[in-house]
Amino acid sequence: MLRQREGHLTRDLVRTPGGFGLGQVPARHKPDATADLVCGYCSTGCRLTVHLKDGAPVNLTPSPGYPVNRGTACPKGWEALTVLDAPDRATTPLLRPAGDAPQRPVSWDAALGTMVERFKAIQARHGAGSLAFLSTGQIPTEEMALLGALAKFGMGMLHGDGNTRQCMATSVVAYKQAFGFDAPPYTYRDFEESDVIVFVGANPCIAHPILWERVLRNRRNPKVIVLDPRFTETAMQAAQHLPLQPKSDQSLLYGVARILIERGWIDAGYVEAHTSGYEGYAAFVQQFTLDRAAADTGLEPREIERLAATIHAGERVSFWWTMGVNQSYQGVRTAQAVIDLALLTGNMGRPGTGANSITGQCNAMGSRLFSNTTNLLGGHDFGDAGDRAKVAGVLGIDPAVIPHEPSWAYHEIVKGILEERIKGLWVVATNTAHSWINQSQVRDILGRLDFLVVQDMYASTETARMADLVLPAAAWGEKDGTFINSERRIGTIRKVASAPGEALADFAIFKLVAEYWGCGEMFGEWESPEAVFHILKRLSAGQPCDITGIADYAMLDERGGIQWPYPAGGPPVAPGAERHLFEDGRFHHPDGRARFLFEDPRPLPEAPGERYPFLLLTGRGTAAQWHTQTRTAKSAVLRKLYPDDVYVEINPADARARGIRPHARVEVRSRRGRIKATAFVTRSVQPGQLFVPMHYEVTNRLTDAVFDPYSKQPSYKACAVDVGPV
Amino acid sequence: MADAPVPATLVDHYLRLQREAGTAVDRFARAHDEASGSGGPSPTGRYSALMPATPPGEGQQYAFEVDLDACSGCKSCVAACHAMNGLEDEESWRDVGLLHGGGEGAPVMQHVTTACHHCLDPACMHACPVDAYEKDPATGIVRHLDDQCFGCQYCTLACPYDAPKYSAAKGIVRKCDMCSDRLAEGEAPACVQSCPGEAIRIRVVDANQVVEESETNLFVPGAPEPEITLPATTYRTARVLPRNMIPADYYSVNPTAPHWPLIVMLALTQLSVGAFLVEQVLGLVAPAALMASIRPLHSASALVFGLLALAVSVLHLGRPQYAFRAVIGLRHSWLSREIVAFGLFAGLAVTYAAWPWIGARFLSGGGAAPPWLGWTVAGAGVAGIGCSVMVYQFTQKDFWNGWSTGCKFLLTAAVLGLAAAWLSLMVTAAWTESAASAAALERYGPVLCRALIAAAALKLVFEAALFRHLAARSTTSLKRTALLMSGALSQVTAARFAAGVVGGIAMPALVLVSRPPAGEDVMLAPFVAMLFVACLAGELLERYLFFAAVASPKMPGGV
DSSP: OOOOOOSHHHHTTOEEEOSTTOOEEEGGGOOSEEEEEEOSSBTTOOEEEEEEETTEEEEEEEOTTOTTTTTOOOHHHHTTTGGGGOTTBOOSOEEOOSTTOOOEEOOHHHHHHHHHHHHHHHHHHHOGGGEEEEEOSSSOHHHHHHHHHIIIIISOOOEEEEGGGGTTHHHHHHHHHHHSSOOOOOOTHHHHHOSEEEEESOOHHHHOHHHHHHHHTOOSOOEEEEEOSSOOHHHHTOSEEEOOOTTOHHHHHHHHHHHHHHTTOSOHHHHHHHEEOHHHHHHHGGGOOHHHHHHHHTOOHHHHHHHHHHHHHOSSEEEEEOHHHHSSTTHHHHHHHHHHHHHHTTOSSSTTOEEEEOOOBTTHHHHHHHSSSSSBTTTBOTTOHHHHHHHHHHHTOOGGGSOSSOOOOHHHHHHHHHTTSOOEEEEESOOHHHHSSSHHHHHHHHTTOSEEEEEESBTTSTTGGGOSEEEEBOOTTSSOEEEEOTTSEEEEEOOOSOOSTTOBOHHHHHHHHHHHHTOGGGGTTOOSHHHHHHHHHHHHTTSTTOOTTOOOHHHHHHTTOEESOOOTTOOOOOTTOOOOSOTTOOOSSTTSOEEOOOOOOOOOTTOOOSSSOEEEEEEOOOTTOOTTOTTGGGOHHHHTTSOSSOEEEEOHHHHHHTTOOTTOEEEEEOSSOEEEEEEEEOTTSOTTEEEEETTSTTGGGTOOOOBOTTTOOBOTTOEEEEEEEO | OOSSOOOTHHHHHHHHHHHOHHHHHHHHOOOOOTTTTTSSOOHHHHTGGGSOSSOOOTTEEEEEEEEGGGOOSOOHHHHHHHHHTTOOTTOOSOEEEEEEEEETTEEEEEEEEEOOOOOSSOHHHHHOTTOOEEEOTTTOOEEEOTTTOOOOOHHHHHOTTOOSEEETTTTEEEOOOTTHHHHHTTOOOHHHHHOTTOOEEEEEEEHHHHHHHHHTTOSOTTSOOGGGTOOOOEEEOSSOOOTTOEETTTTOOOOOOOOHHHHHHHHHHHHHHHHHHHHHHHHHHSOHHHHHHHHHHHHHHHHHHHHHHHHHHHHTSSSGGGGGGGGGGTTTOHHHHHHHHHHHHHHHHHHHHHIIIIIHHHSTTOSOOOHHHHHHHHHHHHHHHHHHHHHHHTTTOGGGOHHHHHHHHHHHHHHHHHHHHHHHHHHHHHHHOOHHHHHHHHHHHHHHHHHHHHHHHHHHHHHHGGGGGGGOSSOOHHHHHHHHHHTTTHHHHHHHHHHHHIIIIIHHHHHHHSOOSTTOGGGGHHHHHHHHHHHHHHHHHHHHHHHHTOOOOOSOOOO
8 A cells, every 4th residue: 555566557558569560559559450541731641550459540650661751750640640539520511591590410411402402503593603612632632533523524613723722833833834744853762862952931840840851861961051031940950041031032043043154053965955945044044143132132142152052062952842932922933943943953853853842731732633623634634625535535424514724713713702703612621711811801702602511520610610511521540542742652541430420531422412413423433432543543644644553552552652653564663662753854845845934023012111011921830730720729739839829920129129028919910900919039030020820810811812823822921011019 | 402312321321331440441451560560670670779789887877868950849759759658638748849049140949859857866756755756776767656656746846847747637647757668678769769850869878977967057058957956868969059048938927727735735734833833922921821711712723724734735636545655755755744744743733732621531730731742733833834845945946945935934824823813812702701811812912913913014025025026137937926926917916915914914903003992802803803814815825826926947848
């Protein structure tokens, strides 16, 4: 009684060999089987090994043998199972009887019946195109393809887009124009094989920690260069950090190009053999003298020269960009200014090189190829009769049901609602009312819809709460399918847990909607995710993303995922191989050449001025937070890793001038809204700039709805605000 | 409705499919064994570079080593510790904080991962009243014996690094054991395995070196003084961190969760001891007959408060059924000593208080307890208060330093003891209606009243003196406390001073200036009872602030 060394409390923490190559595990959670899934958060595409006991998941660990993550994961991945058990999971369809009445549980039959009835009534009154959908980069490719095909070929919708518009649309357009196809050329091993790694508007330490791990595995003692207005975690690790003024990237990159050309530091042979448009480019960058580049960027001229010299000195230089480039009103041309530098210096198609876009969501790449929104299924063109006939042939449908135009982009759909051209909207696994730019406006616009259907795993998202009908969806871990990661690697997810209540896999929901709509027969062959995977393979035949050589899901698992392209009859690829593109210097334009693309930088759409003297930057807060936090806020461990309440980073000089004490409550105001936040006084932001993480509900009340003219991606990181004590 | 009626069974079909948990698992689960793995190296081989080649020898122990340059702040170690050790919902034995500083245009950010430092001189172990901690002689790992713990949480106050974490659900504390099961098999601890940057290692360190580095404060900026406990963790960096590195939460001040049972226990034990003490002092000057008349009531009520305090203190334990274990830490734990001292005090006090009732019957020599017994009770009580002071002094928090805590606790004993004695005198006079009592009240009432005013005023001034720290430029821990008391806890602070002034100064002063006609002092009994309650409320609120407003040195926290 007096001294007790053993007992139930001690046993609670005992560890025991877990088997399955797992090492020791908590004895309570010793698995009797394991299953591997690609993680469902970001586009890194780590694989997680779920520990199963009596057919249910009890724990997970990152998979050691997977070529992407090799046994590590970020906090989100570690907590991927926890968020499935949240009390606010949607467990039954919810229907709003009328007007402002609260949503009420209904049967699936009633829910689907009402959805079809209301949608058909809207189409009867306002035309087939008056229905639209907003989808996501968070569901498997097979589900995206089914939704896209169902909505456009089955239900007659013309317009659908995804939240991927918010993250990688810029890269898609930049690649398509430069390379002739949306083909990110790299493999993660390039991080390990570079001599110089240039990050533009990217903070992988926080946004993609497992990719940063790959940088740390580089044994060539690489020089890391960071272009970012903020002094980020990644900037802290850099050999050279260029804290340029926001949105001055083009001036810097063109200025560097001018130096490289002037000093003969270019790979003339590569430019000659594999590119077009060099003369125009070389003439264009002449105006970006060192003085101009320094003036535009606020950098010291010698820092710019040093950057050029480092790029020149590197035998293998890789360029990587993320949201600092993509989420801009001139993102496409900025991304292409990065691509131009890689082409100019011949840093393409060799190990450790490339102009490389790190994507955002777990299946953004799947969406790029198979969402049937901007591109016809499989990276085809809606406007091309041959492509339409090919797709119709593969699917066994009448080519006439395929629209001749790509969908409207996200903001055009939103505008369509405002103009009463869109009256019914189906939102799948995204949270428009939180994440879309200029939030108060978009909430007002969503409120004008005749019928809003939200399909989500949580009934509590800001958008689901606005819905006329909520369809409860099964989550990652509760269904099968494939994701495609940033390096084009296709990996599987699978069902390891049963969904709560009556929640159904998105795949099943789409199939049911097809049946209730009356077009179920069109999707007879689409009977399971794996069956759809075989359809997708056929759709990819002959495309740069050809995956006809992949036999089935089992092969994906055995090989540790497979990168596209993987055509049938192609050269053999070793299991776990890491392949980059364009080794032969042949690009996808008809002439086989990559294009130099460039344009004059444009002024800030909303430059800071007298009333709103600060420039607001938004972005990721911590590695433990994901987007609108519908999932990550459900884990108690993750909640410990970031502040509960929204905060604003402000430079000490600005804080002093405004009478703001550290950790005081402040108000941040823009022309569109105002928010209260806690001041984090830090030199990681420059004077005149503020930073607010995007994960907090209020952040987008401030942002300004401005878009890149080519990619239609919202410019989240540049609007004018003011700040002062509360 | 739909063009063609759809049988409801299709919905049922998909619902059935969705509920079949086993199918996908059977289809996909790889029943691979240890040897085949998933193509990757085993956890043992994979991290060999992060593990020591040999076990610790004489004068050595295992320790964490953190490469600050390799930590980029992803915080995977926190999540991995939670998952790989099967901890409770929000439980993890690792935390990650942030230091920032540097100059304009050259800022520095440094994330700092921290867990138990497996100190050479662990405060948790010395503090623990039930010997639930042991430092493994071979490995140096500070282990917590979960089934021995009775949930007093004293270690959570004593550890400068916030390493032991209390689980209310389990009623015990748990902490990092450096994954000793894994270490024993040559496997890396969860945090070591999970760090993408390989920033955390296990190293064998020499005790002498740890002492030397602690004495020269070679630890990590923003952390508590390492010389208190000699933490074995080493933080390495190839860079020079600027002098102005501060934790990201440096300016945030948040109240600490108060410990209600401890608040009540401290205030009431001090009331009880104070009452006995005042009685003894009064006995030195007052006639024996008078003392004999007030003693039965006074000692009994002082005893009731004392016993109530001890009963309430047990509620503080996560596992009160093991309260008796508290005696085994007597040799090193001030909490054990406090419990034993107050146990002794209670035993003696019971004897003393019972003496007038029982002694008269069974003992020759009449009803009065021998004076030595009274002094022994008071002495044991003062020793108990001394132990209480040391319990908090031991935690090395500025607000709880021995001098200030000692003054507070003794003045609480004085204020409440005087008020109680005055009330006892008054109630006795009213009860017995004897002329002697009334005379005694008239003679000694004003004395007690003046003493009460003096003690209460002194205490309030002493407490208010804390606010001088508001003027400090740097955010010292006492300034944090003052900020809390004048900010987030300002209502409690206002109530505390109001109760103190009303009960300890204003009401007694009113009695002094407007004395009732001679012989009618007893009419004041309800008034004095009210001021006693006000004093007691004031002291309870002061003790609430004692816990809620304390600022603890800690490892750097997050934004």
